[in-house]
Amino acid sequence: MTRSRMALAGSVVLLLTGCGPRWDIRTAERLMVKGKWAEAETLLQEVASSRAGTKWAQKALMLKGCTQFKQGRLEDAELTLESARDEVAQGEWADDAEYYLARVRFRKGDHETARAGFRRVMNEFGDDPKRSNCKALALEELEYLEKKGSFDQG
Secondary structure, three states: HHHHHHHHHHHHHHHHHHHHHHHHHHHHHHHHHHHHHHHHHHHHHHHHHHHHOOHHHHHHHHHHHHHHHHOOOOOHHHHHHHHHHHHHOOOOOOHHHHHHHHHHHHHHOOOOHHHHHHHHHHHOOOOOHHHHHHHHHHHHHHHHHHHHHHHHHO
């Protein structure tokens, strides 16, 4: 093998290992799109374990909670999403984890805790434009819960 080919091979290996968690998360997201929830969950757990305390672990845990939710494992999803939210304080995906956690609690029938979670998404995370989608979704959910609450009471 020539030196240039060896250098190229080394660069490819470095590139692939350097973006390992990003690659694994994208692979897991593709599995999720295909409905392969259990496979995605396994891959996401590997990322979360190998990158504990990082933004990659936070995103992996958040997505893992979503896979558990889609599989109907609400208790597991709740615990995983709590871990994701807390993995990196005010981290890049903390608001997403809080939003999905509130949705899990709503599905479990705990509307008050869900409402509080949606409010946290609205109030506790900065005004970074990357967070605007979660805030918009949380506002929509809060409006729905407020309307539902008024119907339930009257």
